[in-house]
Each structure stands twice: as C-alpha cells, then as structure tokens.
Amino acid sequence: MTTDPDPIAIESRFATVNGVRLHYLTAGAGEPVLLLHGYAQTSHMWRPLIAELARTRLVIAPDLRGFGASDKPAGGYDKKSLAQDVHALIASLGLGKLAVAGHDIGLMVAYAYAAQYPAEVSRIALMDAFLPGVGDWTHVWLLRDLWHFHFYGTTPLALVEGRERIYFEHFWNDFAADPTHSVSEADRQLYAAAYAQPGGMAAGFEVFRAFERDASDFAGFAATRLTMPMLVLSGEKASGEFLIAQGRLVADDVEAVIIQGSGHWLMDEARDQVVPKLTAFLTR
Template sequence: MLKILIGIVGVLAAASAAAQVQPFPATFQTHEIETNGATIHVRVGGAGPAVVLLHGYGETGDMWAPMAEDLARDHTVIVPDLRGLGLSSKPATGYDKKTQAGDVEGVLDALKIDRADLVTHDIGNMVGYAFAVQHPKRVNRFVLIDAPLPGIGPWDEVLKNPLLWHFRFGGPDMERLVAGRERIYLDRFWNEFSATPSRFTEASREHYAKLYALPGAMHAGFAQFAAFDQDARDNKAFIAANGNLDMPVLAIGGEKSFGPMMATVMRFAASNVTEGVIPDSGHWIMEENPQATLALVRSFLDAK
C-alpha cells in the first residue's frame, strides 16, 4: 500500500510540475532597468548573438521560458516584461508602441547590446515593429507571431471582427468592472483565442491572473489597447518616412488564428517576408504547440 501511495504522489507531483509555468533556467539573471520613464523587468541568460523576446497581452515574459532555455544554448537571450505588465513598473502613460520601442532601446543600451534578433508575439509585435522600423540597423532578423500591426495592411478590416471588441474596451468604468475579477476577464482571452483552451493550463491561468491583478496592471493593459489609434498614425508615418523593413522577417500565425494572414499583413510593411503557420494552435502558440513554434523560430534564426 505504501508503495502505491508513493507512486500516486509521484504521478500527481509530476503532473503538477508539468502544468506550472516553466521557470527560467537558474543561469538567467534578472535586471530592473530604469529607462524612458519606466523600470523594465528583464531576464538575461546564455551567450552568443543577442535575441530579444517580447510578449503580448494576457501573458508576461514568462511565456518565453521554454524558448529562452533552448535559445540560450547559443544566444544571449533578453526577455523583458513590457511596461505596465508583469514585474515592470506601471507608469500612468507611455503605452503607445513608439514609446515602448524606446523602452527596448534603453534595455539594449543598458546591456551594451548593439544588434539583436527580435521574436515577438501579440502586442510584442507592435512594440517590436516600432523598434525595428526606427532602428533597422539594430535588428538582424525579425519574427512576428499572430497579431496585426495598427494601421498596416488590412487593419481596418481586422477592426471589424466582433471577437476583437476588447480593442475598444477600457476607461475608468471598465477598470471598475474587472477589479477583483481579473481572472474572469482574462479567461475570455485564453478560451476564445485558443484552438484547445485546456492547453492553457489552470496553473498558467492562476499565475498570469495574479500578475494582472497587481496594482495598476489592468489600467496598463487597457492603455495598451487604447493607444492603437496613435499606433496606427505612427506606423503610417514610419512607412512614409522609412519605407518597408528590409531585414529577413518571419511572419507566423496559429493555424486556428491568424494563419497565413500574418504574412499577408507583414508584406505591407516588409520586403523579405517568409510565411509560417503553427499547426493545431490558436493564438497562444507557446501553450498550444511550443515544439512547432520553437522549431520554426530556431530554423529561421539559424538560417545563413
């Protein structure tokens, strides 16, 4: 009987561990980098050419832990939390993506990194694009995953999708509605934008819901979306002034989400675009099919 009980406990412990948000390797260090009117929480590990991983809404830099562990074998991996989210500070302003591109610039400058690859998801795409289009000589390769760019390509059609009502949801009354109900609000994203909602585990949901319940976090999250009109104006001005990106770009969509549309969007903003699709996945690529995501990203970054 004792052996049976020990076996059951072991199985349960293993299942629990598998369901947890994966921690970063112990070799990674954390930095609190003060720049551009914010304090950005950054994880740094590995050695070699630099790669920056930018998360989106509903998650933090924690989403990238499995990819960071793999890339750190031959890259210096930099993983910030966007301003206002995760463990970064939550200033009252600065949520337009042009300002947040300045956050990325400040992080790289503080770490004395001149050039890097970018791998971005969701709102991270928008921040990464604003950085790349203003500082093209600092970006070697750029991977964007499963989210449009304000003002670029079919943006006006994207806005008509009823699933994206949250783009216009915000303000003091909305903050009062979700105060203390952050988990309920975030479940809507994790459920509706997944191909298989159960792959966004209960442990992950609890982890991120606690971070988004921190003081100022929901305000900052709403502010990320409220800035989209300004972001659209900025992006159109970037293209008018700088033209399309010319570094290699990999545009990835989840099969049950943006799919090949991600590459369609990026061909309005970049000249050298490769299309990628993550099979059997919705929007949450690192939860739903991390192996395929990592394989696509690494193949692209490693290409000669």
C-alpha cells in the same frame, strides 16, 4: 552513461530606463536576441524558448512598461514608445545589433523597434496578431471580439477589479483552437496575479487605447520597407493569412508559416512546432 547538460539558468533582473524600472529575464551568452511578450501574458511566456536560444545566444526578455514586474506609469503605451523603452534597455546593457521576436502586442513593439532602428535589427519574427495601420487592418480575425479594444476607463476597471481571472479566461479560451489545450493552469494563475497588481489592468487597457495612435505611426513606418529577414508565424485558427499579408506589405524578405491546428497562443498550443522554427530562424 550519459547525462543531460545542466539546465539553462534564467536570471531575473531590473534596469531603469526612460524613467521606468523594467524587469527582464536574461540567459546565455553570444549574439543578442530580444523577445517581446503580448497581452494577457508576461516575459514568463518565453521561458521554454529562452532555454533553447540561450545555448548559443544572449537572450533578453523584458516585461514591457506596465506589465509583470515592470513599473506601471499612467502613459507611454503606444507601441512606438514601448519600443523606445526596450531600445533604451538594450543600450543600457551595452548591446548592439540583435534579432527580435514578438507575439501579440509584442509583435507590434517588435515592428516599431525594427522600423525605428533598422540598422540595429538583424532579423525579426512576428507571431500571431496584426499591425495597426497596415493594409485593411480593421478586418482582422479579432474583429468579432472588438469590444475589448474599447474596454478601458473607470467603469471597465471597476468591473474587472478582483475578477481579473474571469476577464482573461475570455482571451485564453476563446482565442485558442481548443480551450483545453491553451495556456496552462499554473500560468493562468501567474498571469492573473501579475495583472492584478496595482495599475496592472489599467496599463493593459492603455495598450488598446493607443491603437489609433499606433495605426498612424505604423502607416508612416510602412512607407519605408524593412530589408532584414522576417519570419511570420500565424495560427491557422487565429490570424491565418492576414498577418502574413501584412508582413509582405512592410518587408521585402518574408518567410511565412501557418501553424496548423493552433489558435492565437502559439507558444502554449503548439510549442513543439514553434520553438524549433523560432530557434532556427533567430540563430541562423
């Protein structure tokens, strides 16, 4: 009789870098892999992938500044600065060159990380959203929902206080190919509670407020093309070909996969397709 191997133990830890206390999940040993979550989620989204990667790799999945169990200061939400936070975390752990993957806002942070520290990134995976400031970036699929990019300040915060779940249902439902096959009910409860913490919604809104600065930073980054392998995973019913085209504008070695039938929430809508592709790429 055979038994399954012991489940991978995922640890929750904290580190203070750049004056901010960051929470992160970690598991495994070996060459490091960095996973960066997006908006309306936290590092929790990566748990199914961490369990696979940690069989052969050391995995680090932080809550970005302002998210989850990390500190929520008033500023520092441009993606260049968020990447610097994460780089300081990696340095504090004594780690060097790594593979990095990011979804949604996390892909922007992943790109900013690779652009600022190209010698320290072995490969990069970008998952369904867009790169501000690269190509015709204002004509993304999300343009029809552009309102939330400008939804910040005193009045929006007052409107969503105590109604965080209602606000996030728009993202989880409308950005999915099928609202009934999107982020799970248990995870919706977890994420809504995480963002309802003091300063959580304000921090999330600041991520959008920073897009204009991000566009300026990324236009500068794009002048120097990335040379490490890049994987772009894009939802058929979400970013589609757009993110793939952007990836080819900023990198020389791009492998692209459109996840058929999926919307924006790739890890939740198409886990059986996405986890094997990411695992194969990040451990290649």
